[in-house]
Amino acid sequence: MRNPLSKTVVGIEPSGIRKFFDIVSEMKDAISLGVGEPDFDTPWHIREEGIYSLEKGRTFYTSNAGLKELKVEICKYLNRRFDLYYDYNKETIVTVGGSEAIDISLRAMLDPGDEVLIPQPSYVSYLPCVTLAGGKPVIIELEVKDQFKLTKEKLLNAITDKTKVLILPFPNNPTGAIMEYDDLKEIAKIVEEKDLFVVTDEIYSELTYGQKHVTIAQFPGMKERTILINGFSKSYAMTGWRLGYAVGPENIIEQMVKIHQFAIMCAPTASQYAAVEALRNGDSDVETMRNAYDMRRKYLVNAFNEIGLECFEPYGAFYVFPxxxxxxxxxxxxxxxLLKEEKVAVVPGTAFGSCGEGFLRISYAYSIENLKIAMERIERFVKKYKK
Incomplete structure (x- = not known):
């Protein structure tokens, strides 16, 4: 019997995030600080809109690219937040989470052998999605001395005549690093000079602390070169609703819709109606959650530094990277x-790239009470092994 499996798929390593959590589910009194999921319920008015859409029988397919009302609200949101204008009909697609948008944007742009620059540590899906699209992942290792930012020097050193796409994973999972205006200005100049395209994953754009999020699409000449990806999972605590979106140049979005059309058909209808409500009336909910995360962020950074584990201060997302x-x-x-001896689950930094060695990703999308208990256990563990 012939081997039925694809060599490409078999060669991809499974996610390094999940392997500890099967153990946690069977372990009594364990605390998990590993999953990047808000501990808040989806705000009631958003849930109610989803329920209402079901009660009204809105259970049919939407158009492939998404519900018109939602695409209009997405474009309004990007306009008021970043002064960007996108055509809801030609430059916008609603996807099944931000992860689908990453996948189909790369499949729409890459030919076999095209190189894609991936700054790491970063979200686990970028590298396999590049590989599955036939591209060649090229890793740019980010360093704590640079605040885990992508520098112009590192970018220039990674570019070859085969480079086509740069992935920008900011605010960053797992480090919590952000790119500010001056940082992105330098990157944008290089992207334009080298005739590259950008996939910018901005799923944590509403979760920044003390700094307003900036997108590279705002810079002159960049909107035409950028696929901007966002969604509702993190900002609105809507992970299970599975809804994201992408905006970008019409010719790229058209091909993304084609892939989405054949593989998915359309994103869940009830989720799309709920997302309309989120964008129209959810700003105060986002602010409430952001303020809670900020308090937890400060607590964890201080707690790790106090027990002698140096902790970079993150200004985005909801992770620390001690x-x-x-x-x-x-x-x-x-x-x-730590899991075996103190019943606390965290994620090794190497789950996000080999340059994550020597670090841990710890999510603060958990109650302050759980964080305090977990830190007591971590402190006890550290004292036992501190040299």
């Missing part, structure tokens, strides 16, 4: 021992 190199353990060893 350094555990002083303990003489690998990230995987630390996470495994």
């Amino acid at each position: 350094c555990i190199k002083s303990l003489g353990m690998t990230s995987d060893e630390f996470a495994t021992r």
